[in-house]
Amino acid sequence: DAGVIQSPRHEVTEMGQEVTLRCKPISGHNSLFWYRQTMMRGLELLIYFNNNVPIDDSGMPEDRFSAKMPNASFSTLKIQPSEPRDSAVYFCASSLTTRNEQFFGPGTRLTVL
Amino acid sequence: AQSVTQPDIHITVSEGASLELRCNYSYGATPYLFWYVQSPGQGLQLLLKYFSGDTLVQGIKGFEAEFKRSQSSFNLRKPSVHWSDAAEYFCAVVGSNDYKLSFGAGTTVTVRA
Numbered sequence: 001d002a003g004v005i006q007s008p009r010h011e012v013t014e015m016g017q018e019v020t021l022r023c024k025p026i027s028g029h030n031s032l033f034w035y036r037q038t039m040m041r042g043l044e045l046l047i048y049f050n051n052n053v054p055i056d057d058s059g060m061p062e063d064r065f066s067a068k069m070p071n072a073s074f075s076t077l078k079i080q081p082s083e084p085r086d087s088a089v090y091f092c093a094s095s096l097t098t099r100n101e102q103f104f105g106p107g108t109r110l111t112v113l
Numbered sequence: 114a115q116s117v118t119q120p121d122i123h124i125t126v127s128e129g130a131s132l133e134l135r136c137n138y139s140y141g142a143t144p145y146l147f148w149y150v151q152s153p154g155q156g157l158q159l160l161l162k163y164f165s166g167d168t169l170v171q172g173i174k175g176f177e178a179e180f181k182r183s184q185s186s187f188n189l190r191k192p193s194v195h196w197s198d199a200a201e202y203f204c205a206v207v208g209s210n211d212y213k214l215s216f217g218a219g220t221t222v223t224v225r226a
Contacts, residue, residue, distance in 0.1 A: 004156075031212070043203070043216045055212070091156060098212040099145055104156040 004105035006092050012111045018080040021108045024073055025094030033102060034067055034077050035091040043091075049075065050098060082112045115140050117206050119217035126194050127225050134189040134220050136204030146187040147205040147214070148178055157203065163187065174198070199224040 005024040013019055025032050034046040047057045052069045060067070064083070069075040079086055089109050093102040118137045126132050138144060145164050149157040161172025168180040178189045187204060204217040 033214075042218055045213055048212060050212075093157075099207055101147060101159050101162050102214055103159070104149075106156045 004092055004094055004103055006090075006105035006108050008108060009106060010109050010111075012113065013082055014113050015083055016081045017112075018078065019082045019086075019110060019112075021077040021090050021092075021110070023075045023077070023092030023105060025075070025092070026103055027073065029094035029096050029103075030072070031095045031098050031100075031102075032069060032075050033093045033095075034075070035093065035104075037089045037091060037107070046077070046090075079110075082110075084112045086110060087112050115206070115208060115211075115215055117204055117215050117217040119202075119204055119220050121220045122218070123221045123223070125223040125225060128196055129193050132189075132191045132194045132198070132222065134202050134204075134222070136187045136189065136217060138185050138187065138204075138206045138215075140185075140206060140208050142209040143182065144206045144208050144211075146178075146180060147207075148172065148176070148187075148189045149203045149205060150174075150200050151203065151219075152200045160189070160202075194222075194224055196224045196226070198222060 007022045030051050032049040036044045046059045047067045048055050049069045067077045089107045091107045093104045095102045116139045120135050147162045148160040151157045160176045161170050163170050163180045171177050176191050201219045201221045203219045205214045207214050
């Protein structure tokens, strides 16, 4: 298995631009998680999907952030408009079931200038 | 409130020496416990997990961890470290009726020759 796939690996954009991060979970996994990692706050859960349905989006920082999972093999995290404080590494993770171990993708390093 | 504590922010160890990383948690019931490792610029890789049963669990890369209910601890150990073990290590916990993986702040391990 290829593991969790994220794209792009690096993204540099200017403030105000729209950013879309993509994730392909491991086939057969029914839970998908988006995290943000920064030096100041560590790893933060942004949103959790179960069977393609958003269950908990309480970690999404603002309305500028949105996430979708149109099918079991694809999810997006969108930031519109982006701000410099959104600069971080964004991870996608998937698990077979809700409480099983989560498998992380390589992350997308986002820099907003 | 649920919490995960890794008391050591940074540990330096000589190659070939033993390593122990501490993790304490605060949960109402026996949670599921995990250790992840993150190398620079990489995603998180699962080292080992504890769900139930034998309290001493073996993981990849020669790591092991011991669950001690009386101490609410899940410490990670390796008898002899290699230079490639230099990384950041995260303890993580998910509650018995939960889906959120709570991470400790991480311990950075430096290996000196």
